[in-house]
Amino acid sequence: MSKEVLEKLKGKKEAYRMWKKGLATWEEYRDVVRECRDAMRKAKAHLELNVARDVKDNKKGFFKYISSKRKTRENVGPLLNEVGALVTEDTEKVELLNAAFASAFTAKASPQETQTLEVGEKVWRKEDLPLLKEDKDVIARLLSIIFERSWRAGEVPENGRKANVTLAFKKGKKEDPGNYKPVSLTSIPGKVMEQLILDVISKHVEEKKVIGSGQHGFTKGK
Structure with missing residues (x-):
């Protein structure tokens, strides 16, 4: 962690202490929190860019960093199977969840279940883009080449x-597998x-004017 980030974290703690004592306004504390968050995001983006740049000379470090980011804590406890028994083994829980998800996709949807999506709806969160934003001068050209080739070939890259x-x-x-929904995290x-x-x-x-005035689903402003 860089010296700048440490200073920001220290300032954040101090701002919180001042706010709790009534010596700083909420707006002042909020601004310090935002500055600290932005500094941490930039530091992370810079670290990841350096890791990517050095992959040829330090493959071990690259894969070690990737592995550390892929580690997740278990967030699903025991689940009830078809006969009402609790299942604790990971493989069995995966099978139960997979069956629940498959049934949701195959079930016939009624007209009332249809939802209108707004064209142009954001498909990522702002915090998902620090690396692309901070290092756009390096990444933009590479991505444009990939996007152009994919567009001309009419194929999406395997990854x-x-x-x-x-x-x-x-x-x-x-405990009910039906109370979970899958969320696909794509690149x-x-x-x-x-x-x-x-x-x-x-x-x-x-x-x-391809879409008529009577069309409401998947149209903007309707």
Whole structure:
């Protein structure tokens, strides 16, 4: 951790102490928190860029860093199977969750379940893009080459079709596999390309009046 980040963290603690004592306003404390958060994001982006740049000379360090980021804590406890027995083995829990997810996809949806999505809806969070934003001068050219080749070939790169699936608890009993939903985490560059394509298609559709006035689903402002 850099000296600058340590100073920001120290300042954040001090600002919190001042705010709790009534010697600083909430707005002042909030501004310090934001500065600290931005400094940490920039430091992380800088670290990851250096790790990527040095991969040829330090492959061990690169894969060690990747492995450290892939470690996740267990967030799903015992689950109830079809006969009401609690399952604790990871492999069995995976099978139960997979069966629950498959049934959700195969079930027939009623008209009431249809939802309207807004064209142009963001497919990533702001905090997902620090590396791309901080090092755009280095990464933009490389990504443009990949995007251009993918567009001309009409194919999505293999890595762009892969996703890490994590679980999100909805509500109800945590032992019920049906109370979890899968969330696919795809690559951020892939999401950037998706948004670029969406913007071009949306602009063409709007300018050429392709969609009639009676269409409401997947249309902006309706």
